[in-house]
Structures are given as C-alpha cells and as structure tokens.
Amino acid sequence: MTITGIDSTGQSAGGNVLPPRQVTDTEDLDAELRALDTGVETAAPVSVLPEVEAAPELEREAARPRRRPRWLNWRDVLAIATFIAVALYLTSPLWLNLDHESLDDPQDQAFFEWMLAHGARVFTDGVYPFFSDRMNYPDGVNMMANTSVLAVSLPLAPVTLLFGPHVTYNVFLTLALAFTGISWYFVLSRQFVSSRLAAWVGALFCTFAPSMVSHAGGHPNIVSQFLVPLIIWRTLRLRDGRALRNGLILSGLLIWQAFINLEILFMTAVGLGFFCAVMAVVRRKRHPGEVRGFVRGLLVAGSVTLAVLAYPLSVQFFGPQSYHGLPQFVRNFGADLGSFTAYSSRSLAGNSVLAERLSQNAQEENAFFGWGLVILFFGLLVWMRRSAAVLMLGAVALLFGAMSLGPRIFLNGINTGVPGIWAVLHSVPVLNSAVPTRWAMAIAPVVGILIALGVQRATELIRTQPSARGPVRVAMITAVAMALVPLAPTPLATKKMAPTPEFVTSGAWKQYVDDNHTVVTLPLPDSSYPDPLRWSALTGQDMRIASAYALLPNQNPLNPSDRTAIFSPPWRPTSGLIASIRQGNPIPEITDTRREMTLADLRYWKAGVVMLTPQVRDVEMLRAMIDLLGFEPTWTGGAWIWDVRHLVDDPNAVLTGPDIS
Numbered sequence: 001m002t003i004t005g006i007d008s009t010g011q012s013a014g015g016n017v018l019p020p021r022q023v024t025d026t027e028d029l030d031a032e033l034r035a036l037d038t039g040v041e042t043a044a045p046v047s048v049l050p051e052v053e054a055a056p057e058l059e060r061e062a063a064r065p066r067r068r069p070r071w072l073n074w075r076d077v078l079a080i081a082t083f084i085a086v087a088l089y090l091t092s093p094l095w096l097n098l099d100h101e102s103l104d105d106p107q108d109q110a111f112f113e114w115m116l117a118h119g120a121r122v123f124t125d126g127v128y129p130f131f132s133d134r135m136n137y138p139d140g141v142n143m144m145a146n147t148s149v150l151a152v153s154l155p156l157a158p159v160t161l162l163f164g165p166h167v168t169y170n171v172f173l174t175l176a177l178a179f180t181g182i183s184w185y186f187v188l189s190r191q192f193v194s195s196r197l198a199a200w201v202g203a204l205f206c207t208f209a210p211s212m213v214s215h216a217g218g219h220p221n222i223v224s225q226f227l228v229p230l231i232i233w234r235t236l237r238l239r240d241g242r243a244l245r246n247g248l249i250l251s252g253l254l255i256w257q258a259f260i261n262l263e264i265l266f267m268t269a270v271g272l273g274f275f276c277a278v279m280a281v282v283r284r285k286r287h288p289g290e291v292r293g294f295v296r297g298l299l300v301a302g303s304v305t306l307a308v309l310a311y312p313l314s315v316q317f318f319g320p321q322s323y324h325g326l327p328q329f330v331r332n333f334g335a336d337l338g339s340f341t342a343y344s345s346r347s348l349a350g351n352s353v354l355a356e357r358l359s360q361n362a363q364e365e366n367a368f369f370g371w372g373l374v375i376l377f378f379g380l381l382v383w384m385r386r387s388a389a390v391l392m393l394g395a396v397a398l399l400f401g402a403m404s405l406g407p408r409i410f411l412n413g414i415n416t417g418v419p420g421i422w423a424v425l426h427s428v429p430v431l432n433s434a435v436p437t438r439w440a441m442a443i444a445p446v447v448g449i450l451i452a453l454g455v456q457r458a459t460e461l462i463r464t465q466p467s468a469r470g471p472v473r474v475a476m477i478t479a480v481a482m483a484l485v486p487l488a489p490t491p492l493a494t495k496k497m498a499p500t501p502e503f504v505t506s507g508a509w510k511q512y513v514d515d516n517h518t519v520v521t522l523p524l525p526d527s528s529y530p531d532p533l534r535w536s537a538l539t540g541q542d543m544r545i546a547s548a549y550a551l552l553p554n555q556n557p558l559n560p561s562d563r564t565a566i567f568s569p570p571w572r573p574t575s576g577l578i579a580s581i582r583q584g585n586p587i588p589e590i591t592d593t594r595r596e597m598t599l600a601d602l603r604y605w606k607a608g609v610v611m612l613t614p615q616v617r618d619v620e621m622l623r624a625m626i627d628l629l630g631f632e633p634t635w636t637g638g639a640w641i642w643d644v645r646h647l648v649d650d651p652n653a654v655l656t657g658p659d660i661s
Helices: 029-035 056-063 074-096 106-125 157-163 165-192 196-208 210-215 228-240 243-258 262-282 290-318 337-341 352-358 370-383 388-404 443-464 466-487 531-538 573-582 592-605 618-629 645-649
Strands: 100-102 408-411 414-419 494-496 518-522 607-612 634-636 639-643
Touching: 074 100, 074 165, 074 196, 100 106, 106 157, 106 165, 106 531, 157 165, 165 196, 165 228, 165 443, 165 531, 196 210, 196 443, 196 466, 210 443, 228 243, 228 262, 228 290, 243 262, 243 290, 262 290, 262 388, 337 352, 337 370, 337 408, 370 388, 370 443, 370 466, 388 443, 443 466, 518 531, 518 592, 573 592, 573 618, 592 607, 592 618, 592 645, 607 618, 607 645, 618 639
Parallel strands: 518 607
Antiparallel strands: 100 494, 408 414, 607 639, 634 639
C-alpha cells in the first residue's frame, strides 16, 4: 500500500466518470482523507515519488488503477508565486528599510542575527558548532540549548559573508514563510486532495495563520515549518512496508528539523503520535498488517535519528551551560480561552488593545482564530463526520487547544482558578522546556488540512451534482471567506535601529580585544538592550562580548541544584548597577566597596575596553562609570571608551576614590 491518497475527482486515469459506489470497510486511510466518503469512486494514489510494489499483505490494493505523477502546471506555478508574494508582502518593511528591525521583538532578531553569524563562523573557521564563548564570556552559551538554527545558518553562510547577518535574517524569514507555504501546497495537492484550489487554500492558512504572522515578528525558527508537512507525509507513508527506505527518509527529515527548532518537532511528534495510535486501533481489523509495517519503519527512523542526535542532545541537556526547564513564569504562559474567538493584532480584523490583553506579548498570539473560523472548524467536523481521519484531526486540534491553556485557565484575562492539563505536565522533564501557549500554534496546520479537505469535498459535490452546483459554490465561498478574510495578515511592524557605532564598524575595537580580552558594553546586553549582539555578529563574532541575551542556567548560591533557565547571565554588581541606572533609578553612592566589586567584575569578564554609546540615561551611566573607574573615557568612533587593560591585567591594581587617594 502506498500512502499517497486517493483521487476524488470521480474519474479514472482515463478521465471517464465512474458510477457511484457505497463506502466499504476496506477503504484506505488515504481514501478517507482524499474522498471523505463522498460517494464517488476514487482513482489511483497520487505520489511525488515513483510508484512501488505493494506489501504482500496488501496485494489486493495493487488492482487499483494508478495515475501518473502530477507534474507542475500553470496552477502550481501560480500557487508558488502566491506564497512568495505574500511572504515578501509581510516582510516588505524589513526589505524596504534595511536599517529597520522588528518593532515587537528586536531582542530576538538581534539574537538570530548573532546565531547566523555563528553559522558562518562554523562554515569558514570550523569552530565547534554546539558551544560558543563569543558571547557571555567566560561562561559562554550552549548553542544546542539556544536554537542555534544550524540547519539554516550553515546553508546561508555565503549570504552572511557577502551581505552581513542583518540581510541574512531577512532572507531567512522570507524564505521560511515562502518555503513553508510551498511545502504545504505540494504535500496537500499530491497526497491528500486532488483539487489544487483546496490545497492552495489550506496551505495559505497553514502558512499565514495568525500565530505564524505573530512569530514572524522575531522567531524565524518557529515559522520555518517547511519540513512539517513532509514529516507528516513520510510518517504516514511508513505503512507501505518498505521499512528501511521510508525509515531513512523520515529520519533525515527529523534530523534536519531538530537543527531548526526542536519545539516544533516535538509538537508535530505528539500530534502525529496521537493520530496514528488511535487510527491504528480503528483500522486494526480491516488492515491487520498495517501496524507491523508502520512499526518497522518507525523503528528504523527512530534508531537512526537517535544515533545521529545522541551527541548534540547530550550537549543540550548535560553539556556546559545547559539548563533544566524554562523559568516558572514562562511555564505559566497559557492561551486565554477568549483568544480563540478573537483576532490578532496582525490580522485585518485585529484589535491590538484586545490582543494585548489576551496574550503574553505580540509574539505569542498563538490562538486568535476568530469566531468565523471556529464555526467553520466545527461545521467541517460535523459535515465530514463519517471519516474517522477527519474526526481524529478534530481531536488532535482539541487536544492541542487544551494543552495550550496552561496550568490555570484564563477567560478574557481573568483567572478562573480551574486547573488545565498543563498543571500536571509543566514539571515533567522535557515538557518543562515547552511554552504552553504555543500548543495553540500547532492547531493551525490541523485546521488548514481540514479546510483543504472541506474545499475538496465541496468541489466534488459541484462536479458530481450539477443541480446543486450554484448553492454549494456560494456556500463554500461564503464560509471560507467569512472565516479567513478577517484573518488576512498585515505587514510586520518595524522601527529604525540604533546605528552601529563607528568604533565597531571601523575595527577600532581590535586594538583592545584579543583572545584574552572582551568588550564590556554599558549597559551589558540583555533582553532590553540587545544591540551588542548585533555588533558582535557584524564583526563575524571576532568581537567577543561579556554578558548575553540567551537562555542560560540559573546560578543561585542559595540553591545550587536550581538550574532552571534565565534569559541573561546571573546578576553581577556592575551589570545590576548600570541596569538599575538605565531603568531610571538614581545613582547610588559610589564607595570603595562598589569600586572593588567593579574591578572584580571586569577581571571576571577579562575586559579590554568598556564602551558606552549615546542612549537613554547615558549621562547618568557615564557619570557612574567615571566614579567607579576613577578616570574619564575618550570619545572614539561614536562611543565613550575606557581602556581598562591596565586594571584587568595587573593583579596588584586597585580602584580607590578621591577621598582615599
């Protein structure tokens, strides 16, 4: 048996209309997905791969008529152009203004630009890919635990080397969206539906759903879902009995996705596992040999995948700077029940005020399907309820929705006090590294598949029942339009970046920084000040920086066993003081004790130079650092520069105030 789907056009390979038939118990899962019990004879499976012999126990399937692979035609080209055009439309503010960055999430954009520079460094210098001390020196950053996107940064290394990481980020984001749409379109149109229109509509929603547009504001790794439809297809294909071939293909996709985003891979695995397990029980009597073939292929895929990923995953979970679970406040992020019928801030019908109240931030608007789509979703389940596969897709969507609610269920911003599923799961190893609200994002592909199947069935009714052609066409267009038009995305919001100081672009920093010294910026980089990450990326990470914006283990001296993640390095006196001043707090009294702590921090960071650029509260930070170091900086290349090598390198050097010296 092949897992390619059954043509529901009501025509054989020769194009002749076949007489209606009754649905039988021997109908294949692909037939359920493709024909949905419409009462029309189905044609042969459609496959993007050459046809193969059926497994012995499924030889009865071989008599089914086959048809040739569907090659590209003008409709396919038009569909591909559509996905590219919409991706460019969404990202156009970044392309038209190359000095702009994401308005909602500049810190993650800077982070991924730094990761793209890391990939280029691996490509050119062969540095160790899974750990780096170019940021957060001397402790460094665990790249496997921080979404290093090596599967993207390595192929795009030539672009990074030619045009810089900022342009590469734009390429990454745009291609991620376009390729995801194209992948969904081809898998749907070649495997699950025969109507290219149905595949196009379903793929559009899978790619540009509100959650995808939300994450496009700073998470290109999350919107890079072009492997998800391929993984779904190849997982279902395991049933055809060719365990080695199918298992190896699937393992290649799994390994590739693991180096883009493990969270998306994990959610895909949970959904597929639930779907396949229940469908195996439903179909066990009609297809007794199916489970054996599936399990054999799954064992091959799992064994190869685990063998290849064993070392990278050991680095992620047990290597230097590894952490054990996300912070408690992140594990409490849940989707508000009210958000499922609301519209996101980046949708045509969106309300930014309401969306802000119903989500943690602009990047986590993971539900926001709107009333129209919610009604269409349940309507499709009722309409196609004779298909076990469709009912299981609905169950997967509801499971993801329940998991997304977090440990406590909120309704319109109010804590109902009712515990959610996540109240039990949020402390389970591995699950404690997942963000609950993002399970709602996994609903979008399920809904997209259901929409494609629904449009396919409506198309079949139009073809096979001419008398109902008009009403069915009007109903289909009206239902889809009412559900999807309000969700149409708007371009990403951007803002002008702070200019990179000439001190960085000219290479003047090189006279202070070497293998034994770093750049210490004021304030030190964190989620509110990510600019130093971009500067480091611009230099190809030759400019090593202290501190970081990354997921790092907590280092609580009162609880050494606590290694939950934090988004910046553990607090140090100097970084805390400068951050407090930048937030608007008054400059505290500068004492010799504070000066001693500052010198200890500079030596810990192996600082070669301290730099401060013009920004909010820069005068106050300048005054505080002068008092701490005891000497004034020089203005060099658009920044105030303190050369501190004589203090850091001399173990006998001390910092004292004017009252003592």
